[in-house]
Amino acid sequence: MHTLIRTEKLSKIYPNGTFANKSIEFTVLEGEIHGLVGENGAGKSTLMKMLYGEEQPSAGQILIDEKPVSLASEFDAIKAGIGMVHQHFMLVPSLTAAENLVLGKEPKHPKSRTFDFETAARVTEELSKQYNLPVIAKARVADLSVSMRQKLEILKALYRGARILILDEPTAVLTPQETEELFVELKALRNHGKTIIFISHKLKEIFQLCDRVTVMRDGRMIATHKVAEIDIHQISNEMVGREVRFEVAHPPFAPGAKALEVRDLAFVDDFGIAKLKKVSFALRQNEILGVVGVDGNGQTELVEIITGAQRALAGTVRANGAEITNRSPGYIRHHGIAHIAEDRMTVGTALPASIEQNILADRYWDRKFSSATGFLKSREMSAYADTLVKEFDIRCKSAKQPVASLSGGNMQKVVVAREFTASASILIISQPTRGVDIGAIEYIHSKIMEMRGAAKAILLVSSDLQEVMALSDSLIVMHEGEIVAYFPSAASVTDKELGLYMLGIKRQSDDEIRKVLHE
Amino acid sequence: MKILKVMGLLLLSAVLLFPAVAQTPQKANVFLLISGSLGDKGFNDSARASLELIKQKYGANVTVKYTELGTDVAKFAPSLEDAGAEGYDVVFCSNNFNSAVQEVAPRYPKTLYVMYDGWINGDIGNVYSIQYKNSEAGYLAGALAGLMTKYTTDPRINPSNVIGFVGGRDITGINDFFVGYIAGAQKMNSSIKIIYNYVNSFTDTAKAKDQALVQYKSYNADIVYHAAGRAGLGVFDAAVETGKYAIGVDTDQASLFGNEPKKADLILTSTMKRVDLTLFQAFEKYMSGQKLGGQKVYVGAAEGVIAYAPFNKAVPASIKTELEKLQGDIKAGKVTIPSAFTMTADEINKLRDSVNAAK
Amino acid sequence: MSNIKKFFVDRESLAPALVTLFAAIFSLLAGVVLIFIVSKDPVQSTKNFLLAPFLRSYNLYYLLIVMVPITFTGLALCVVYQLRYMSLIVDASLYTGAVVATAIGTLVSLPAGIHPAVAMIASGIVGGLIGLLPAILKIRWRANELVSSLMLNYVFYFLGSFVILYYLRDRSQTILSSMPFKQTFLLPRLIPNTQLHAGFLIAAGFVVLVSIFLYRTRWGYEIRITGANPRFAMYAGIPVTSVILYAHFISGFLGGVGGAVEMSGLYRSFIWQMDPSYAWDGVIVAMLARRNPKFVPLSAAFFAYLRVGADFMSRRGDVAFEFITLLQGMIILILASDKIVNYFKERQLRKQILKNQGGVR
Amino acid sequence: MIHFIAGVVSSSNYWFIVLRSTAPILLVTLGAVITAQAGIMNMALEGSMLWAALVGVIVSAATGSVWLGLLAGIAASVMVALVLGFFALKLDANAVLSGVALNLVATGGTVFVLFALTGDKGISSSLPSKVLPTLTIPLIKDIPWIGKVVSGQNIIVYIAAISVVAIDFILRRFTVGRRIKATGENLDAAKAAGIDPIKIKFFTLVISGILAGFAGCFLSMGYTSNFTSGIAAGRGYVANAAQVVAGGTAVGSIFAALLFGLTDAMATYLQNIGMMPELIQALPYAVTILGFVVVTWVRDRRENERKRKLFASAATKSATKKEKLHGV
Known part of the structure; x- marks a missing residue:
């Protein structure tokens, strides 16, 4: 088959120093559905952003039809026949579906040169019919369902004459039925002669859908296989890089x-x-309760409400008997809750502030660090920060240096150092190891287990299924904003079984779920 | 220009070298400090004109210089200080410099500070201050307006007896004009009504125009008089737009609109307040060796400082004669004109209310 | 020696300091170029512009006097800039503070020493309350604080001059002037026969106070963290809303005190004919100081130097002093575009990493 | 008092003055709206107006043609907008700060230039500049009340009215309007659709420059007949507040600008019955802030209301809407 896309020694280094893609040699054949798998932070999205002109390669080049191309912007990529469906939809909510579809390439009235909405709507409906991707042309995007927005994104790319469609984790936001529907539609598109790059970290889907698959890890390309020729274990090994990832001593x-x-x-x-x-x-105390679910099924919101970052519409949260519903994060922290936020860049740390300031941000008011009159005891503060830097193995020149200058793993250690020494009885831990190197992962995992040993109650939310299963004592599964299963013992359940609940295929009875309340 | 500067420097050094010799000074340097800015075709421009008069008379024996300082009062004192330290013999400045003069003048006893449009607070030996009888100017304008508004044969004059006034700010110096204006108008026309506004600024021409437009259009004022400095130029714009009359202030403003005959034609006359003349005369006295320092004078029509500018051709001869007679009477001190300086706030309010056309 | 070095060199990096220096030098050069374009005697004008404070001693005192109000507004804006807020309400705080001080200075009888102090505290509190308004509008209704503060500045200017005009005016004066301040209200002059007044020392004191407040107290700590990342501050349990509120109160307080100090130090009655708009000068002072109060005196001195030079030059020659406003704008443009410097910094970093990683794999 | 206000409001003269003083605000508000729609705040409108006012006067005086003056004024204003774009979009400077800086450059620069040319700082009265004509509209002028209000205004007043239609067309009818909206609402979406957001933002800046140019020239060549220092008098800032009140539409701009114009004109009248002038003059700014706050408050409330309703339907799982949208 004809080679449609090829990259030569493609590398990308972000301004903050992240080396996201290292000399990638990636090949896509015409008319295939090509899977791209890898864990979070493996570099899949970066590679695709370069293919779509959103990011510029630091080194190497991209060839389309074996001809080198320079994709300086999305516009160039569109011209080259590449279309992309982002994980976060690139739609304008206040415009209609039809207006979004034609955005950037709008039909005009022949005489007045004004925007021709009727034609836009007609084109939308025609395309929608042609590729069997149903959308409501005249509805505002804000009123469309998620799956319909996704279909609109695909249509948008097709309208622009895309030969190659890149879909970035399209199933993360879909229900199982919707996912199945999507797969049927994608296969139909392939039969129309389109080439599809399908990004996912769900291996099952790769096997359902793809012709070939490329595995990425740590910014490198590991291998490309024909799906028919390999099994799921081999890929998962390549993705993880070693046989067994987690072996956590479980007292x-x-x-x-x-x-x-x-x-x-x-x-x-x-x-x-x-x-x-x-x-x-x-x-409960001494318990690690894992929260399992496909991203976007309410886990983030749950954590935000418990920790005070969001206001609940209804319901109550109690910590150690005290009601903390919709109180300020400060109030909630005072009632014994510490929290490792899922996004350390925008929430978990203040990047321009120093390590010391970040570590002390929740306890500067303590008499240890500031006098009764409000003056800071700067010597005590830096001494304290230095001890934590040492204790939590934060690699830095000095605690006075801005957090922004640290690597992802060390940044996360700053967060862990603060939250695990916050003398809280309840720990809410979100994505503790996302985008963190192996060494730091092991360290953080051991610290989490240490906390459990110290009689803390721990709520662990992670999209890394293996991590949750390895660390947790018990599990709840979330699907579409609801708890659909409760497993009192995490050891007694397999990932396959969990998968059925995560995808909404199975649901426990209400009575079984209610057991998680321990009444 | 360069030669002048060199000469100035020579003169300066001469003055500095032989200060005692100059009993009646033959040579002098004059520095005019302007608060706000030039181009108002009135008060400030008039002050600058005094420098021309001085140059004309004394020629090479004097150097003159002026600078515009804007509204930042913080820099007034350092500027005066500068003038003193550089050995200027005579410094002209307006009443806006009052406190700065108090601050600086005692430090430079050899310099004469001539402060116009107000009296210095306290007694300082080298400050000569000049207050103008603004109310006389107002009275002249009021008399004209009061007579003209009855002259309905002129198509620009409507039957209503309403005239307008646009003041810069509700402060005594401006109200003095206004009080005189009311008195003059009432004297000539007992059924007169006046519509008035304060711009609240001496620079906002646009606002002044808005207000004059309202007076002309909504209240049927035939004639609007202004005492609003640079802002007042907006009144003439409004006059042009509505085709009605206005009265100028401080200088012969009609003559300054040579390139805009439409505007000049609508300015009936101006009530001149000869800042140029008073400063020139003060300088003459200084040159003749008179001691001016420490004096406070109050000048008006009697001294020829306040007077009508030439009348526009729209003013009929009969009115002209009557007004010229009035001007003579005022000059002779035969007319008593109220002044805002001797009135309480309540009295001013009551007076304004009694003629207010909007009530 | 090392302490001195530590004081001047920003801990984090030298780059911002260099940009600042560049902006300062650039503005001076641009000024000279402008002079050469418009002046008939450019050499003399340039000399007057650049050397004014050294040519005449009163210019030096004038420089110090000019520093006082812009030190106050500069400090006030440092506090809000620490929060990454853009409010300019300190203008209203300063103007209204001056009005309040005028009321106290003319209507109230108090012993010397106490009199100006009471006025400063009262003006500070009023200024602080005014300072709160844009913050409240922003927090409660998400109204852009720059726009709302500009509107409010007009409102308070008119309100202030209303009070002066109808309650505090000296009716015997032809111009707008309040009644003379009582003797007890006046701050002493530091050097006889100059206008240099004790307010200069008060301003210096506030520089120290605000530095300590921002960098040595827990409230300053809260402000800095909140400014660095408000979401993080909220997450870490810092009461972000009240931090924003008290920071704005303090900022307004500084403005109010600044107004009172100007009145009791420099003037003998309220004679401002228009809003002196010291807040705009404060913007550049705070930006040049990189929102660090300890650098405010330095940048205020630089700005006062520009201004004194421009005044002196314009009185002596044919160049309008307004050209410093032009320079002021240019300085802000350069400082606001320090992304240029960042760009070079990033490029360097990228090169370094690529080099360290060698040929990759 | 109420009687007085009613009397004023019913007079045609009041509305004549309202239209006149609203026109410049309306023009700049439209400029602020279109840039805000593209996601950039044009804080430099004040500076644009100042330069337009000055350059218009200078060029009209030099050439003797008011139209050349107008053209040059607009060019100057657009220049300012482009410089803002250069700093904010090309050098990634903070747009608001750059705008503020450009305003400072304009306040000082206009006086500096005026002084260098004429030796005066405050007013251009020594320049023989021209004034833009007023128009009498044939048929309309004879309609009793309306004729007095609508006819006989300066040409710029009519241009302001036309601008409303033009901006409305740009935003709602032309394709570029959708691109502007996309750029402002979801920058990434615009980029992903192959739109160059920088180009779009520059486009809106140019439009706002033109509008501010008209407004600036009006002030110095129609509203009054001179350039005076600081002639824009904060109208550029008012526009940025009014922009929020306008809610991002051209028609909304009329209401927002009228809010200011109505109170501004009423202030003049209220002064006539002895209201304290200083207090009255604060009114338009206070009203603008009030409008600003009320509009954002109402918008937030409506948003919350929408959420609550959606939840109610989602919770009861009746989900008729959902079905309808999923179905087809």
Whole structure:
């Protein structure tokens, strides 16, 4: 088959020093569905951004039809026949579907040169019919369902004459039925002669859909296979880079009293989507309760509400008996909750501030660090910061240096150092190891287990299924804003079984789920 | 220009070298400090004109210089200081420099500070201050307006007896004009009504035009008089736009619009306040060896400082004669004119209310 | 010696300091170029512009006097810039502070020493309350603080001059002037026969106070963290809303005190004919100081130097002093575009990493 | 008092003055709206107006043609907008700060230039500049009340009215309007659709420059007949506040600008019945802030209301809407 896209020694270094792609040699054949797998931070998105002209390579080149091309912007990529469906949809909510579809290449009235909405709507409907991707042309995007927005994105690319479609984790936001529907549609597109690059970290989907698959890890390309010729284990090994990832010593499980209790929590996001629907559970001392679910099923919102970053529409949260629903994060911290935020760049740290300031940001008011009159004890502060830097193995020149200058792993250690020494009884831990190097992962995992040993109650949210399963004592599964399963013992359940619940194929009875309240 | 500067420097050194010799100075340097800016075709431009008069008379024996300082009062004192330290013999400045003069003048006893449009607070030996009888100027304008508004044979004059006034600010110096204006108008026309506004600025021409437009259009004022400095130029714009009359202030403003005959034609006359003349005369006295320092004078029509500018051809001869007679009477001190300086705030309010056309 | 070095060299990096220096030098050069374009005697004008404070001693005192109000507004803006807020309400705080001080200085009888102090505190509180307004509008209604503060500045200017005009005016004066201040209200002059007044020392004191406040107290700590990343501050439990509020109060307070100090130090009655707009000067002072109060005296001195030079030159020659406003704008443009410097910094970093990684793999 | 206000509001003269004083604000508000729609705040409108006002006067005086003056004034204003674009879009400077800086350059620069040319600092009265004509509209002028309001205004007043239609067309009818909206609402979406956001932003800046140019020239060659220092008098800033009130539409701009114009004109009248002038003059600015706050507050409330409704339907799972949208 004809080679459609080829990259030669393609490398990308971001201004902050992240080496996201290292000498990638990636080949896509015409008319195939090509899977691209790898864990979070493996460099898939960066590679695709370069193919779509959103980022410029630091070195190497891209060839289309074996001819070198320079993709300086999205516009160039579109001209080269590349279309991309982003994970976060690139749509303008206040415009209609038809207007979004033709954006950048609008039909005009022949005489007045004004925008021809009727033609736009007609084109949308025709395309929609032709590729069997149903959308409502005249509805505002803000009113469309998620899957319909995704279809609109695909149509947008096709309207621009895309031969190559890049889909960045398209299934992350879809229900299982919607996913299946999408796969049927994608296969149909392939039969129309389109080439599709499908990015995912879900191997099952790769096997369902793809012809060939490329594995990435740590910014490098590991291998490309024909899907028919390999099995899932080989790929998963290549993705992870070693046979067994997590082996965490698990001391016996002896849960204590209820520490955190959540009841009937409800939340609706800005697009009007109900992200939480009556979520209730309880977390006990000495317990690591893992929260499992496909990204975007309400886990983020759950954590935000517990820690005070969002206001719940309804429901209550109690910590150690005290009601903390919709209180300020400061109040919630004072009631014994520490929190490792899922996004350390925008929430978990203040990048321009020093390591010391970041470590002390939740305790500068303590008499240890500031006098009764409000003056800071700077000597004590820097001494304290230095000890934590040492204790948590934060690699830096000095605690006075800005957090922005640290690597991802060390940045995360700053967060961990602060939160694990916050003398809180409840720890809310979100994505503790996302984008962190192996060494730091092991270190952080051991620290989490240490915390459990210290009688803390821990809520662990991670999109890394293996991580949650390895660390947790018990598990809840979230699907579409609801808890669909509760497993009192994490060891007694397999990832396959969890997958059925995560995808909404199975659901426990309400009685079984209610057991998580320990009443 | 360069030669002048060199000469100035020579003169300066001469003055510095032989200060005692100059009993009646033959040579002098004059420095005019302007608060706000030039181009108002009135008060400030008039002050600058005094320098021309001085140059004309004394020629090479004097050097003259002026600078515009804007509205930043913080820099007034350092500027005066500069003038003193550089050995200027005579410094002209307006009443806006009052406190700065108090601050600086005692430090430079050899320099004569001539402060116009107000009296210096306190007694300082080298400050000569001049107050003008603004109310007389207002009275002249009021008399003209009061007579003209009855002259309905002129198509620009409507039957209503309403005239307008645009003041810079509700402060005594401006109200003095206004009080005189009311008195003059009432004297000539007992049924007169006046519509008035304050711009609240001496620079906002646009606002002044807005206000004059309202007076002309909504209240049927035939004639608007202004005492608003540079802002007042907006009144003439409004006059042009509505085709109605205005009265100028401080200088012969009609003559300054040579390139805009449409405007000049609508300015009936101006009530001149001869800042140029008073400064020139003060300088003459200085040159003749008179001691001016420490004096405070109050000047007006009697001294020829306040007077009508030439009348526009729209003013009929009969009115002209009557007004010229009035001017003579004022000059002779036969007319008593109220002044805002001797009135309380309540009295001013009451007076304004009593003629207010909007009430 | 090393302490001195530590004081001047920013801990984080030298680049911002260099940009600042570049902006300062560039503005002076641009000024000279402008002089050469418009002046008939450019050499003399340039000399007057650049050397004014050294040519005449009163210019030096004038420079110090000019520093006082812009030190106050510069400090006030440092505090809000630490928060990455853009409010310019300090203008209203300063003007209204001056009005309040005028009321106290003319209507109230108090012993010397206490009198100006009371006025400063009262003006500070009023200024602080005014300073709160744009912050409240922003927090409660998400109204852009720069726009709302500009509107409010007009409102307070008119309100202030209303009070002066109808309650505090000296009716015997032809111009707008308040009644003379009581003797007890006046601050002493530091050097006889100059206008240099004790307010200069008060301003210096506030530089120290604000430096300590921002860098040595927990409230300053909260402000800095909140400014560095408000979401992080919220997450770390810092009461972000109240931090924003008290920071704005303090900023307004500084403005209010600045107004009172100007009145009791420099003037003998309220004679401002228009809003002196010291806040705009404060913007550049705070920007040149990189929102660090300890550099405010330095940048205020630089700015005062520009201004004194421009005044002196314009009185002596044919160049309008307004050209410093032009320079001021240019300085802000350069400082706001320090992305140029960042760009070079990033490029260097990228090269370094590529080099370190060698041929990759 | 109420009687007085009613009397004023019913008079045609009041509305004549309202239209006149609203026109410049309306023009700049439109400029602020279109840039805000593209996601960039044009804080330099004040500076644009100042340069337009000065350059218009200078060129009209030099050439004797008011139209050349107008053209040059607009060019100067567009220049300022382009410089803002250069710093904000090409050098990534903070747009607001750059705007503020350009305003400072304009305040000082206009006086500097005026002084260098004429030796005066405050006013261009020594320049024989021209004034833009007023228009009498044939048929309309004879309609009793309306004729007095609408006819006989300066040409720029009519241009302001036409601008509303033009901006409305640009935003709603032309394709570029959608691109502007996309750029402002979701920059990444615009980029992904192959639109160059920088080009779009520059485009809106140029439009706003033209509008501010008209407004600036009006002030010095129609509203009054001179350039005076600081002639823009904060109208550029008012426009940025009014822009929010306008809610991003050309028609909304009329209401927003009228809010200021109505109170501004009313202030003049209220002064006539002895209201304290200083207090009255604060009114237009206070009203603008009030409008600013009320509009954002109402918008937030409506947003919350929408969310609550959506939740109600989602919770009951009746989801008729959802079905409808999923279905087809």
